[in-house]
Amino acid sequence: MSTAIQSFHYRLAHPGYSVFPGAHPGQMVGSGHLFKRHQPLLASPDPRRIDLRASVLDPFQHYRVRVFQQHSKLTVYVLVDLSASMHGQLPAVSEFVLSAAQSAVQMGDSFGFIGGGLSIDHQWILPAGPAMQPVRELADRLARFRTENSAESLSKIAPLLPNKRCLLFLVSDYHFPLAQLQTILQPLTSHAVVPIVWWNTAEFSNLPDWGLLRFKDAESRRSKTLLMRPALKQRIIHAFENRRVQLRQGFRAFGMEPLFLTDGYRAETVNNYFQRQAL
Template sequence: MPGGARQGAGTVTGDILYRLRGPAAGPGPGAHRSREIGGIGVFRDQVPFWRHPDARRIDLRATLRDPFEGTVVRRFEERRALEVWALVDLSASMRFRGTGVTWDLVTELCIALARSATRIGDAFGLIGCGAGPDLMLPASRRRGTADVVADRLAAIRPRGTSADGLLTAASSLAGRRKLVMVVSDFRLPEALIGALFARLQGHDVVPVAIEDGALDEGLPAFGLIELEDLEGGGRRRVMMRPSLRTRWLAREAERRESFRRLALRHGRPPYRLADRFDGDDFSRHLLWTAA
């Protein structure tokens, strides 16, 4: 499932391989397993003719071996397409710069998803939200979708004071089951995250937690550091010391574990995207958690 993509700076992202948890129910033929039975596709099973009366699929050998002298028919599992969506947090914290650049990671991920999906006949759509939905790209199978995603995201500067618009976006994704990537730093109220996952119930949801090593491994054991609340809380200086660093890291670990448990109650465990994007690593996560 190729997924390389162009970015404004010329960076090429890695491939992304994915599959849906459970059968796909897209409107047309594609690359994913489904419950649809047809004349072409992957062999599924053999059944009596009365259960699947298709004379073109009669299995002569199985029919001759049938001790009850019945007619046996082969059934095939049709492959279907699906829609892949990215719900992106546009609150101001998503422009954090530390070991990496948060928005660059988001952009690289979305471009790779768009390229990977459209290359195999799936549709890719994107909704970006701060306090309300601020960016909407309808799901499309066009090969140029990745370039459109790159251009639109390059023009975005996250500045929202909240990510409440994700709830509205989640409600708009009704209908057939979709693969939905929720892309955020998830430094949001737990009640909001729980409500978001609840509204996406029925879809295959993959939380992608954008993080930065500067907020944990990069913290000094001792020294003066300056902190800024990107969502309007101002700046403050903090004298970091070993005991404070230990408490900081413990609270971060507790927050991550609480978020992981919340995500698991609604489907897949979260994927931690920190400092740099690795398409192979993300693919392994998507394939492993789909099993």
């Protein structure tokens, strides 16, 4: 299984604050290649970095030392909506979790996972760390998990996250009212959030053209019978298009650009996303 995991490359434009060295632009001063500023020798006692020219030009006759910007480590979290509506998607989501974990570990970043259903269960919390093995176990469990609740707890995830800016992948089908979307996104604004809208084409464009269909809501258990015909199918596809526009507006209000996954997960899609914009 591990051989099949594809990894993707992510980057953040906004510098991080982590004290630990890593692969991403940071604000810490340390061993890097990017010149940041001059400092007095007393503040940064490294005689190797004394800048003679700057020291000569200093009107107070102090030694000036060059300091460099240190690349810092990043924490990557995958937050997954474990509501009943996500049931069919979970195997694919677990694939994405493994992929994200591998990408993070390859970059030397730490990876964590939080899944939220009706409430946040401790079995679905994986604290950020550098190891792959716990992620594999968790992905196994996730692929086999039978969800049966709503996504009430997604808005309560923020206190479990580090205070420092992290990269968050917020995976859900976002099948809830837009007002709930706001309460979920509001506490996460201090982080770099990549909302991944995970839809299944069987729900709209792959519906049959003709025939009777009875749909049962995964969460409310209500049911609805539809007489499928091409016109109605077009209306359903149109409804999903509308929803896509609404969601995009909703995310952009919080400065986030959503990533729509409708044909299953492929690492290239995420690569494309990060090439188009850096967070």
